[in-house]
Amino acid sequence: MEKQYAQALFNLLHRSEEDSEQLFAKLEAHLDTVGRTKLLPHIYRELHKLETAEERQKESIEIAREADRNSATVELTSLGIVGEPVVNPSLITGWRAKGNGSLIDHSGKRALLDLYQQITTSH
């Protein structure tokens, strides 16, 4: 039941114009009314999971170096991807875009790892 409560609260937090403090207070009052106050910590835990999942699903664009910003933007735009890139030096070169359950990894790191995998598994 806590998952359903958490999902409902999550939806309200994103849809409603009400203050989040007020929504939490209303939830607590409701749970008190139906005698389910004990669910509260579990609901908050599930809500945290939903928020973490949403955070991870957010669109992100990473580039390897600041100097690559312009060229990366051109390539991304040609693929219909728009957004403000964040610098991630671990990519070595290129860029990486994630969003809506998909990933395009055009980074040097990924290419090198794939090459290493190909060489070590075929020989």
Added chain:
Amino acid sequence: MESIIKRIEEQIAGFAPSASVEGVGTVRETGDGIAVIDGLSKAVLSEMVLFDPSHDQSLEEALLNEGSVYGLVLNLEEDAVRAVILGDASNVYEGMHVRRLNRLLSVPVGDGLVGRVVNALGEAVDAKGVVTDTSLTPIEREAYGVMDRAPVNEPLHTGIKAIDAMIPIGRGQRELIIGDRGVGKTAIAIDTILNQKNESVEKRPICIYVAIGQKESKTAKIVADLTEQGAMDYTIVVTAPASSPAAYQFLAPFTGAAIGEYFMDKGRDALVVYDDLSKQAVAYRQLSLLLRRPPGREAYPGDIFYLHSRLLERAAKLSNEKGGGSLTALPIIETQEGDVSAYIPTNVISITDGQIYLQTDLFNKGMRPAIDVGISVSRVGSSAQTKAMKKVSGKIKLSLAQFRELEAFTQFASDLDADTKQQIDAGRRMTEVLKQNVGHPLPFEVAASVIFAATNGYLDTVRPEDTARAQARLQDYLEREASETLTRIKGTGEIDDATEKTLRKALEAFSTSAL
């Protein structure tokens, strides 16, 4: 070495970052070998996914870390996907990046597997190096349809007289071996594998022994025995020991079937032993409960029947248009206290084309193999017997049934007429003839000749308790003095008039000299 360097040069020259779109997700929670993954909205059932730690690591960390683990998607839920972790679950953590691999779970199959011991994913575990000369094939596939099959009419000789005479198995059949623990179920399967050494190389089936949930010491001993007897030259062992994750014990039989189908599709014969499917059912139950699937009877999931039916339906005898190959299955089921009416045993009995039922009572009385011929059956029957065996074994089952009734009668009747005594002695003698030491399968021509001798009165002067010794001497005598007759029986598969004449001559000489 030159070619390897050249290939590496080509790969480096062709190196370039790709821009393909991949489906990705994130691990929300993990535990007990199951990962709940957010995202992966387009994942399909039984798709492979990769738990990829390199997404959040530097290149150096990623190269040093062997933490990539594969998973198998088994639950598609409204807001998440549940996958079974195929590997070290301790390498999977919350927040870990997961990639779809856009392919179903596949295992390597091919001639390179012969003589090797592999795990449920087809990876070598026998310390003999990587398996080569293989191709990847999906672990699950649909069984052949009716029109692609041919009738089962070619015998698969187990080398066990009681089975080859009364419960004959054909190539392409599914024959269940069922009984309590420690009654000799595995021994029958291993003797069947060992007996294939007596077949010619062209007709010898490739044998696949799938060890599910077994002790590793037991599997090691089986591999050692097979190696010692030269059987590993045509055998593949797939092992998912008791210490392996439930996912491996669930998948191992499908791996065995996929390997067997490779040879069947090439027009060859294959034999696969599933030892045992009870443990696969338990592993699948564990996985299903962890995946929150609703439990049914005895807490097994609702599709437990389908688990075994889709596995065993893959055994087949193919038509000539499809190459004429075959895959014979010998599933093993362990019962508790002899209860064949339990859930899993009845399921598998209804799927297979017969069962060999081993009784603990018979085992304890010294009847080994402890086959209860009264309730054992082969639904293929004499279609899977050579003419030679058909000729000699025609009435054994009936006469043994009559003997068992008479034997019960002797317990309370002290005064028996001569005919009854003779029938009882004959029954006891035949029972002794059908006993056989483990690890000593008999070529069918020798078995047919011994049974011919027993059913035609050549052992009538032997006391029932001396039959075993007499039989051993008879076998030895036939192999020495009647080898041509045996060769003829083996070559033609029958005992025609001329062969019968020479065989009778040899048996008369044996009776006169040795008995």
